[in-house]
Amino acid sequence: MEWIVLVMIAAIKMGTPLLFGTLGGVISERGGVINLGMEGLMLVGALTAFVVDLNLNSKFAAMVFAAMAAGLVTTIHAIVCISLRANQIASGLALALFGGGLSGLFGDSLVGKTVESLNNLPIPGLSAIPAIGPIFFNQDIMVYFSYFCVVLIWFILFKTTLGLNIRSMGEAPDVCDALGLSVFRYRYGCVIVGGMLIGIGGAYFPLVLTSFWVDNLTAGRGWIAVALVIFAFWHPFKALLGAYLFGAAIALQLRVQTMGIAIPSYFLEMFPYILTIVVLTMVTIRNNKRGVSVMPAALGLAFFRGEKH
Amino acid sequence: MQTSHNPHLVLELRGITKAFPGLIANDRVDFTLKQGEIHTILGENGAGKSTLMNMIAGLYPPDHGDIFIYGKKVHFTNPRQSINHGIGMVHQHFMLIRNHTVTENIILGTPQHFKLNFRRVNEEIRMLGEKYGLIVEPHKKIQELSVGEQQRVEILKVLYRGAKILILDEPTAVLTPQESEALYQIIANMIQKDHSIIFISHKMKEVMSLSDRITVLNRGKILATFIKNETDAQKLAKIMMGNEEGKELSVSSPAPNQRHEVVLQLEKICANDDRGYQILNEVDLEIRSGQIVGLAGVSGNGQAQLAEVLSGIRPMESGSYTYWGEKLNAPTVSDMIARGLGYIPEDRKRYGIAGSLSIAHNFLLRDHKNPKFYGQQFLDINKMNQYARVKMEEFDIRAASEKTQAGVLSGGNIQKTILARESSRELKFLIASQPIRGLDVHATAFIQKVILQAKSEGLAVLLITEDLDELFLMSDHIYVICGGKMVGNMPKEEANIEQIGLMMTGVTVS
Numbered sequence: 026m027e028w029i030v031l032v033m034i035a036a037i038k039m040g041t042p043l044l045f046g047t048l049g050g051v052i053s054e055r056g057g058v059i060n061l062g063m064e065g066l067m068l069v070g071a072l073t074a075f076v077v078d079l080n081l082n083s084k085f086a087a088m089v090f091a092a093m094a095a096g097l098v099t100t101i102h103a104i105v106c107i108s109l110r111a112n113q114i115a116s117g118l119a120l121a122l123f124g125g126g127l128s129g130l131f132g133d134s135l136v137g138k139t140v141e142s143l144n145n146l147p148i149p150g151l152s153a154i155p156a157i158g159p160i161f162f163n164q165d166i167m168v169y170f171s172y173f174c175v176v177l178i179w180f181i182l183f184k185t186t187l188g189l190n191i192r193s194m195g196e197a198p199d200v201c202d203a204l205g206l207s208v209f210r211y212r213y214g215c216v217i218v219g220g221m222l223i224g225i226g227g228a229y230f231p232l233v234l235t236s237f238w239v240d241n242l243t244a245g246r247g248w249i250a251v252a253l254v255i256f257a258f259w260h261p262f263k264a265l266l267g268a269y270l271f272g273a274a275i276a277l278q279l280r281v282q283t284m285g286i287a288i289p290s291y292f293l294e295m296f297p298y299i300l301t302i303v304v305l306t307m308v309t310i311r312n313n314k315r316g317v318s319v320m321p322a323a324l325g326l327a328f329f330r331g332e333k334h
Numbered sequence: 335m336q337t338s339h340n341p342h343l344v345l346e347l348r349g350i351t352k353a354f355p356g357l358i359a360n361d362r363v364d365f366t367l368k369q370g371e372i373h374t375i376l377g378e379n380g381a382g383k384s385t386l387m388n389m390i391a392g393l394y395p396p397d398h399g400d401i402f403i404y405g406k407k408v409h410f411t412n413p414r415q416s417i418n419h420g421i422g423m424v425h426q427h428f429m430l431i432r433n434h435t436v437t438e439n440i441i442l443g444t445p446q447h448f449k450l451n452f453r454r455v456n457e458e459i460r461m462l463g464e465k466y467g468l469i470v471e472p473h474k475k476i477q478e479l480s481v482g483e484q485q486r487v488e489i490l491k492v493l494y495r496g497a498k499i500l501i502l503d504e505p506t507a508v509l510t511p512q513e514s515e516a517l518y519q520i521i522a523n524m525i526q527k528d529h530s531i532i533f534i535s536h537k538m539k540e541v542m543s544l545s546d547r548i549t550v551l552n553r554g555k556i557l558a559t560f561i562k563n564e565t566d567a568q569k570l571a572k573i574m575m576g577n578e579e580g581k582e583l584s585v586s587s588p589a590p591n592q593r594h595e596v597v598l599q600l601e602k603i604c605a606n607d608d609r610g611y612q613i614l615n616e617v618d619l620e621i622r623s624g625q626i627v628g629l630a631g632v633s634g635n636g637q638a639q640l641a642e643v644l645s646g647i648r649p650m651e652s653g654s655y656t657y658w659g660e661k662l663n664a665p666t667v668s669d670m671i672a673r674g675l676g677y678i679p680e681d682r683k684r685y686g687i688a689g690s691l692s693i694a695h696n697f698l699l700r701d702h703k704n705p706k707f708y709g710q711q712f713l714d715i716n717k718m719n720q721y722a723r724v725k726m727e728e729f730d731i732r733a734a735s736e737k738t739q740a741g742v743l744s745g746g747n748i749q750k751t752i753l754a755r756e757s758s759r760e761l762k763f764l765i766a767s768q769p770i771r772g773l774d775v776h777a778t779a780f781i782q783k784v785i786l787q788a789k790s791e792g793l794a795v796l797l798i799t800e801d802l803d804e805l806f807l808m809s810d811h812i813y814v815i816c817g818g819k820m821v822g823n824m825p826k827e828e829a830n831i832e833q834i835g836l837m838m839t840g841v842t843v844s
């Protein structure tokens with residue numbers, strides 16, 4: 026049974042960047058803007074965090090700068106989608122490729138350097154609980170921050186005026202506009218704050234998981250986060266569940282590889298992505314059967330004001 | 335002279351002009367609303383009513399002219415300013431968020447504490463509702479509510495914002511007769527509590543019974559304002575239509591004793607909706623040639639699915655479908671087209687036309703194999719366009735040319751395009767689903783005339799409608815559907831409007 030706890034500890038670590046990414050996506054899409062650029066934003070966040078940590082030797086600064094850099098790059102997406110009303114899918118895909126290229130370009134000279142990995146910080150008392158303790162409460166501070174973000178985002182979305190306004194932007198921006206709420210302001214806010222969280226997700230790779238930089242460090246995890254937003258029904262608690270499920274898939278895959286079982290490693294690496302397809306299909310079928318649509322009704326639609334119909 | 339003199343005026347418009355590219359929507363409009371008054375604006379679609387109201391609601395500013403509220407000149411640049419001046423607009427197409435609760439919809443955009451206290455707000459809304467007789471469950475989601483309840487939420491929404499001047503934009507267009515009666519009561523309550531109301535409608539009966547004053551708008555201009563007692567319905571109708579004589583629906587009546595053969599017979603038809611739940615429950619229906627059968631019901635009770643089963647779009651689970659004496663078993667759409675079925679779908683913009691194609695191309699849909707459009711081998715564009723021009727003339731379809739995109743046409747012109755296409759083949763059976771919904775008086779009269787004419791020539795018609803006036807005007811025989819079941823069936827002569835209204839809402843009538 027010992028190995029299950031070990032896998033689960035790794036699952037949380039692997040799931041944490043997914044969780045940040047998914048939460049960022051949830052915020053953005055609750056406001057009505059799809060962000061397919063997560064992979065690129067994570068890479069920008071990862072590189073920024075690595076560079077800052079290398080030079081300033083501060084994990085905190087690394088995280089802040091990663092968030093800011095990703096936020097800045099997402100602003101392009103916000104301008105293109107919200108102000109210029111271009112296609113959100115196309116802009117997002119462009120962002121993913123742009124972020125990948127940008128990080129590759131500036132990261133090239135850094136390959137081979139290393140930073141120290143973030144230490145685990147056991148929470149007194151809680152970490153002593155058998156199984157649960159080591160899995161959830163003997164982690165690094167970024168993991169604890171992600172727990173905090175889940176609860177905070179849930180509270181804001183569903184218990185506050187701000188959250189009601191954000192959710193309404195994703196459902197019916199024309200209604201919000203007629204009631205005097207600024208669609209532009211809220212959507213910009215959602216996209217940029219979402220982008221910052223995605224950047225923090227990217228920062229987790231060099232600060233905790235790898236300690237070094239290589240080109241394409243995130244290796245497609247950003248795309249899993251895109252799918253997880255749908256899997257999570259745009260809900261922060263389900264985002265947590267989904268992120269750890271896929272974290273577990275990744276951790277399990279790594280473990281099987283080290284056990285030397287004769288399965289080609291390429292197949293094992295495929296596993297989380299195949300799981301993505303299977304889970305998404307199942308979720309969609311179930312939803313169609315029930316006839317419920319939890320997707321924000323105005324997701325992906327640009328807002329035009331005062332048009333005569 | 336920037337203030338108005340009359341203290342009883344809550345709202346005054348002076349010389350309001352608004353132009354959009356290619357049309358003057360409002361031309362020097364003057365309008366006043368007194369304290370505690372119901373002032374009706376009467377006019378066809380496109381007369382400029384909505385534009386005028388949207389300017390009062392702050393959605394866009396007028397090009398020229400002034401708006402005074404309680405004698406003070408105002409200049410709105412956004413809707414919130416209008417709301418803050420006590421103006422509340424209840425839109426014809428509800429501005430509600432279907433995924434949100436009643437409470438969430440009502441408080442959206444109002445100043446609230448950062449942390450929402452849902453219990454307190456629910457209580458506030460319940461009390462406000464009781465005060466005006468607007469009963470709704472605050473915690474329910476909009477998608478669970480009936481149309482009448484949704485409208486109550488819309489009204490509560492503006493009252494919650496402290497609106498003293500309410501604009502009701504065709505509020506009864508979507509309501510059953512019983513729901514309309516309830517609304518009239520609510521309006522009376524609001525007047526009693528010192529609100530003033532601008533009422534927009536083109537239903538003459540309710541206009542005459544509710545209004546204090548009536549203003550007629552046509553092509554963006556005010557034609558006249560009357561005090562209710564100084565005018566009558568005929569006079570108003572005449573002015574509204576631009577002094578044209580009201581067109582009577584006169585069609586040559588069918589030869590007496592013409593044989594009415596059974597065209598279509600359904601027995602115990604059951605069918606499922608897209609989610610796999612039963613939506614049609616043992617439906618029986620009989621339609622004869624030269625007969626219009628009206629199917630009344632609140633939308634969403636299986637009418638759409640019934641039309642789909644009949645036209646071969648949706649498979650039936652059980653039951654028998656007999657068409658001209660032939661028992662059909664899982665017919666396909668092309669089978670039914672070959673058998674002379676015409677279909678005017680309810681969502682005409684989505685299912686009736688290809689919006690990004692030209693009018694001429696739209697005429698070609700489903701007739702694309704017809705040799706009359708072909709040269710030796712290929713489609714002959716000239717023949718196609720020529721044909722389209724003839725049809726546009728015949729059906730009075732108003733557009734720049736036959737190359738105009740069908741999607742940019744007005745509702746009336748789209749419907750005429752569909753009708754022209756459907757009737758270009760030899761039809762034996764026509765399904766018309768909500769054929770006049772949202773159309774203006776002219777287009778309505780035209781569409782109805784074409785259908786009645788076709789009927790007199792022996793066409794069998796199934797008319798699906800929520801509009802009871804249309805139902806009684808057009809039908810020979812009436813069926814009522816509720817919850818996927820036929821709950822009533824009678825010749826028109828034996829039906830009355832209250833009874834049908836009750837049956838539509840599921841009240842069994844003995």
